[in-house]
Amino acid sequence: MCSNRLPKQSTLSDVAALAGVSAQTVSRVVNRTGVVAQETRARVEQAIAELGYRPNSVARSLVNRQSKTLGLIVTDFAQGFFPDTTRTIEREAAEHGYAVYMVTVSDDAQRIRTAFDRLRDDRFAGVIVNTSTAGYEIDLQRAASEGFPIVLVHEELAGVPAVIHWSGFRTGARMAVEHLISIGRRQIAFLATPNMTLIDQDKLTGYREALAEAQLPFDPSLVVKSPRDFQGGYVAMADLLLRHADVDACFVASDVRAVGVLRYLALHGIDVPGEIAIVAFGASTMASMVTPSLSTIRVPRRLIGQLAVQSLLEMLGGAPGTPRHVHQQPELVLGESSLAGRNLPTRLPTAAGLGPDRDGDRREAVPLQ
Template sequence: MATMKDIAKLAGVSTSTVSHVINKTRFVSDEIADRVNQAAKSLNYTPSALARSLKMNRTRTFGMLVTTSTNPFFGEVVKGVERSCFQQGYNLILCNTEGDDQRMQSSINTLLERRVDGLILMCPTLAGEHIDAFDRFPDVPVVVMDWGAMHFTCDKIQDNSLSGGYLATQHLIQSGHRQIGCVTGPLNRNQALMRYQGYQKAMQDAGLEIKPEWVIESNFESDGGYAAYQQLHAQETLPSAVFVCNDMMAMGLINAATNQGVDIPEQLSVIGYDDIYIAKYMTPSLTTIHQPKYRLGTAAVEALLNRLKNQPGEPQVVHLEPELVVRDSVRAYQDRA
């Protein structure tokens, strides 16, 4: 295997000059750079990524932890992270925690010991956790997708879930609905709580009653939405509309309602949250709140790169705003708007 010394001999330059050309660490004239590059090519020289990382104290690798879920929302965020890493010349190591705290701690330790340049964490169980590994690697920047209060230093990428919950409920109200239910995610999670509080605020601002029997806490998964409809169906009356706090639960709820012969949206209007890719292909296509999932991923990478360039400073919070996407799952009562 060819070395820099071999290239230097063939090109008639010093080994340090070869290093500067290959690592682009100092200006070298075009004529000499061409000689070095031609010599490297003829010798089939391949730079050692390990040697370069040791020299530069950078591995050009980021680690990312995600929680297992059937929700394609996570995959769409990861896509944004992966593409952004590729465009910036970084590799990405993706770890799946399977929702297990011990596996999460082990994965964080492994990634830090492999000298990743930064970490992106997308694990709801992190909220309120103390991660011992971060005490041992205080200089590794960490970005967290908003899951609430963190007991370690990190930058955060936040979707404004309070605003999103308000937007969803407001759309139902402006469409003429007055009897509105809500299927929440686990209310011990920050995003689920914020969306629910957005629903509450919109109802209160409109002077509408929130009926406790029409508010159901669920699990952010399709089966949770299916079970939530069964609970609604068991009540004396159904609401005319329901805000379901993510698209996966909305899919499960619509499936259960359809199985019971309930027409969506004529008998029950449904609005979701996330705007996952398949939402527009459902029957009926799902009115929902768009989260900028790809942008969430790219913003996380940008935050790490900014932190690597400017290490000191207070933790930063990047806010991304949700948007309403109107499709066919909400009936509008024009005479009641």
């Protein structure tokens, strides 16, 4: 939890006093209404910049019609989890007459801050943040204190009460590692993200719990931090094997990175799962489309997306933001990456194409031929 204290916020009256104009003039400049002389407008804008003033979004909504567009910030749309959750968010919002404008960003805090500021300045009704809040906590806290509706997904931040949290990351990680141990693996690595978000911390806890339960030692050097994309998984696996040639299994924090891991192992003639078994996290469409198919942990993406939109719409209706907890348990979906040669259930694309079926989470399980 972040305990940053917010500095005193400047008010419209502060801007008026500094610029030497009336509060009504400042209001006209901020809301782009009425006629204001160019010189006066310039003085007001300079005062706004000097004071770091931000208009209260609730007050502005009384002057301007409330937007029917919701903002969504995600870290990387290439990750299987984000497209599936985003589709649910878009469908849920559309059912209530809202459109969704999505911004994809890297893990860079400055880029996320810029994206968030743009969504606020463009007067979106509210924003769902489905990425780490590290590095721009005060921006979110300030916006929430001014009445701007924000829902965080899998993050916790003082002053931003609307949070959607799934407790299954820890349980799912433990389930993944327990499975690897059950097939005889002992040198099990964990591929996490560079900034170790709350989600990755939960996964690391589950990883360590499974090792401890099996009386296996925890080796910090087997925890490798890598970028969230395919290349991140590829490079992380190369680095890991340079330092630990005896690794016989790998728990990967996301499906997309696991695909990079599979690519590296295939190019270097390392058999999966014979020499190294893999279990990933997310149960995205790509997990069943690669060879070997991935063993992976299923996440209740649909329910998470629905609750995020419902929470934001409730705030737009005047309700206070509150935390929501998703209690659905994770599920291990077995694939060839940990149990080759068995009669395994797998998730296949729907007849309509490669996307998820209507509920966004499940597909028919059929045996491999």
